[in-house]
Amino acid sequence: MDPTPRTKQDPRATWANPVDKLAMGEVPAEAININVSGKRLSGPLQGFGQLWQKRYRIRFEDANPTPAEVVSIWKREFGSFWPKGQRFYAPLAEIAPGEVGLINGDVPGRQVLSTGVMVIYADDESFTFMTPEGHIFASWITFAAAREDDVTVASVDVLLRASDPLFEFILMAGGHEREDEHWKATLRNLAARNGATGEPTADRVCVDPKRQWRHAGNIRHNAAIRSGLWMMAHPQRMIRRPKD
Amino acid sequence: MTDTTIDVEFDGASAMLRVRGDVTAASDSAFGDAYTQATAADARALLLDFSDMEYMNSGGIGVLVTTLVRCQRGGQQLLATGLDAHYRQILTLTRLDEAIAVHDTEAAALESVA
Numbered sequence: 228m229d230p231t232p233r234t235k236q237d238p239r240a241t242w243a244n245p246v247d248k249l250a251m252g253e254v255p256a257e258a259i260n261i262n263v264s265g266k267r268l269s270g271p272l273q274g275f276g277q278l279w280q281k282r283y284r285i286r287f288e289d290a291n292p293t294p295a296e297v298v299s300i301w302k303r304e305f306g307s308f309w310p311k312g313q314r315f316y317a318p319l320a321e322i323a324p325g326e327v328g329l330i331n332g333d334v335p336g337r338q339v340l341s342t343g344v345m346v347i348y349a350d351d352e353s354f355t356f357m358t359p360e361g362h363i364f365a366s367w368i369t370f371a372a373a374r375e376d377d378v379t380v381a382s383v384d385v386l387l388r389a390s391d392p393l394f395e396f397i398l399m400a401g402g403h404e405r406e407d408e409h410w411k412a413t414l415r416n417l418a419a420r421n422g423a424t425g426e427p428t429a430d431r432v433c434v435d436p437k438r439q440w441r442h443a444g445n446i447r448h449n450a451a452i453r454s455g456l457w458m459m460a461h462p463q464r465m466i467r468r469p470k471d
Numbered sequence: 472m473t474d475t476t477i478d479v480e481f482d483g484a485s486a487m488l489r490v491r492g493d494v495t496a497a498s499d500s501a502f503g504d505a506y507t508q509a510t511a512a513d514a515r516a517l518l519l520d521f522s523d524m525e526y527m528n529s530g531g532i533g534v535l536v537t538t539l540v541r542c543q544r545g546g547q548q549l550l551a552t553g554l555d556a557h558y559r560q561i562l563t564l565t566r567l568d569e570a571i572a573v574h575d576t577e578a579a580a581l582e583s584v585a
Contacts, residue, residue, distance in 0.1 A: 238526060239557055245564040271536055272570050278540060280533075347564060348529035355529035357565065367565070369496075369529050384496070386533050435540045 241350045243325035249345060249359055254329050258316050261457050262450040263329060263343035266359035274365025274388025275442045276395035278435035281385040283407070285414040286378050287423035294352045294372035297381055297421055301370055302354060308416040310409060324349050328356075334451065338458050342450040344368070358390075361448035363397070365390045381417055383410045388439070391446035395438065403431065473525055477505040485584055486514035487577065491523040496530030502538050515547055516584040520577060522553030532565050539570055548572070550580045 251264045271278055287297075301308070302322040306315030312333040318326035324346055332340045342363070344356035353371035358364055366387035373380055385406075389395035394402075411427040418425050446452070473492035480487045486509035488502075509517050517538075542549040550572045554562070562568040574580035 241528070242557070242561050243564060245560050268564070268566065270566050272539070272566060278536075280537075350528070353529070367529065367533060369533070384530070384533070386536060434537055435544065437544075 236350045241324060241348055243345065243347045246325075246345070249327055249343070251327050251329060251343065252318065254316055258314070258329055259331055259339055259341040259454070259457070260329055260343075261341050262361045262448075262453055263327060263341075263359055266361060266448065268345060268347075268357045269360045269362065269365040269390065269445075270357055270367055271365055271386050271388050273360075273442060273445070275391045275439055275445055276389030276398060277433055277438060278386070278388050279403075280432045280434050281383075281387070281406075281410075282430045283383040283385075283410040283414055283427055284380055285382075285418050285425045285427040286375070286380050287418055287421060288378070288425050290379075290418075290421055290423035292379055292421045292423075294374060294379055297372035297379060297417070298352050298354070298370070300420060301372075301381075301417060302349070304420070308413045308420065310412040310416075313409065318346075322346050322349060322354055334454075338455055340451050341454045341457070360390070360445065361450040361453065362390055363394045363402070363450070364388065365445075379421075379423075381414055383414065385410075386434075391449055392443050393446055393449055393451070407431075475501040477501050479505050479508045481509075481512055481514065482581060484513065484515040485518060485581055486512065486516070487518045487520055489520045489523065491525075493525050494521075494527040494531030494534060496533060498531060498534050499537065502534050503541075506538060506541050510545060510547075517542060517547055517549050518577065518580050519549070519551045519571075520553045521551060521558065524553070524558075527558060527561070532561070532567065535567060535571065539567070543570075548584060550574060550583070552577050552580045 248265050249263050251260055254260045305317055314331045316329040326346045329343045334340050347357045348355040355369045358366050364387040369384040371382050389398045407429045414427040475492045475498035478489040488505045539549050552574045
């Protein structure tokens with residue numbers, strides 16, 4: 228499915244302006260913001276690992292919201308569709324081009340991995356995130372809804388490389404499957420919010436099997452390592468973690 | 472939405488890919504076919520001419536990445552021309568300009584080909 232909206236919108240209103248470094252706005256007190264502000268955006272060209280194209284889709288079988296209605300709800304309530312243990316702190320405004328969102332994800336050992344995303348594109352029927360340096364993936368992620376055979380279909384399209392050798396190892400050791408479960412659960416929750424049911428599908432294609440060794444040094448930005456060091460320096464945060 | 476059409480022309484070892492219409496995720500096959508045509512003629516450099524492009528969304532940026540990967544694997548250069556200021560900004564935002572050389576004119580692009 229093509230996440231292209233049926234009606235073209237002014238491209239100047241749908242794309243973010245270029246930024247040198249990310250600036251995070253105000254975040255809730257319980258959120259950990261240590262790997263977003265001051266970081267550069269990092270797409271698949273800047274990543275280390277193999278290049279993967281992933282597509283997750285769900286057909287809304289027994290409800291018929293328009294694609295624009297689905298995406299409007301998705302933008303407003305984005306983090307609420309994520310599975311337990313993963314928290315998305317949305318921008319104060321709704322998801323819109325140029326806005327930056329913060330992610331705190333639980334990892335074993337009562338640790339939290341802190342990272343984020345920037346909204347680089349948004350129209351009425353789709354929006355796209357790009358990740359900062361240090362994120363697990365150097366990627367673009369497009370969320371969209373469209374009509375297909377008179378059925379509304381929601382999709383998540385990811386183009387990614389693991390950011391560095393450590394994250395590449397984690398992806399190969401089950402990380403891809405965990406990511407699949409994350410987005411499939413998200414799509415199930417989105418369908419339920421729209422009064423629909425359906426079973427998500429996942430497709431994965433390796434576009435480039437080569438690793439970009441010239442970007443192995445990205446590990447200096449690794450959000451997991453930096454988050455772990457930060458948690459060791461702030462052990463009280465390991466105890467006082469927000470509830471889902 | 473307008474379908475993507477790409478006409479391929481040649482200048483020595485360079486292929487000019489004249490992109491018309493909208494560039495979206497649905498453009499992947501048009502870009503793939505144009506790449507195949509250029510490669511079959513042993514093109515060592517591919518110049519994307521966006522002068523007649525009407526619109527590009529984020530899905531289109533993904534198509535540019537897969538085209539770039541094809542070129543990198545084939546040892547070919549990928550260049551671009553005909554982008555207005557807005558789409559140049561988008562290539563800067565997405566950091567695609569670090570791998571796709573953007574030129575003001577076709578002549579300048581062809582002159583830069585190694």
